[in-house]
Amino acid sequence: AQSVTQLDSQVPVFEEAPVELRCNYSSSVSVYLFWYVQYPNQGLQLLLKYLSGSTLVKGINGFEAEFNKSQTSFHLRKPSVHISDTAEYFCAVQTDSWGKLQFGAGTQVVVTP
């Protein structure tokens, strides 16, 4: 069975500071990994995904993530956050060929001036 662990439930960060959100997964097979963002009262929006190839993945809004197979991690980073990055972030792994996703519990990012 596959699982996803997000190590931080909440991350406070000052505007223009860097942020890293940690995600570890467990899987015995090749994985597709994703980061989604959820703004209040909205659905999920895909930030970036790792399917294969380069382990450094760049996404929207200046976010990037690095796939580390040996450490089974897929941490999300942004070098300089904005107030508008305040949201909940979910790491997810695809668990079947049709696209079923297993999500982590989420990390709430709160950006303050």
Added chain:
Amino acid sequence: GAGVSQSPRYKVAKRGQDVALRCDPISGHVSLFWYQQALGQGPEFLTYFQNEAQLDKSGLPSDRFFAERPEGSVSTLKIQRTQQEDSAVYLCASSRGASTGRGGYTFGSGTRLTVV
């Protein structure tokens, strides 16, 4: 439409009442997923449709939950005899292809169900 539309946006139900939640996927999208997101948690898979066929319903928590997509477009998630533990946001997602996954979904804004 331009996106995935879910209705109602909010639903308050008395315990024991039946509810029906609607999802209008993007026109022509073959795959449709339902997820349940409890407060403070990540979404959890409920069920998957490919056109009108329900190919996976392993995530439905009990036989009180039923989903259908009779014409391969609009889908309805029905919950019978609602319980307080059913309170959650129900998310719908659709994608153009079948057997693709790989993150190519569009999520709706969800229906927030509160059972009192």
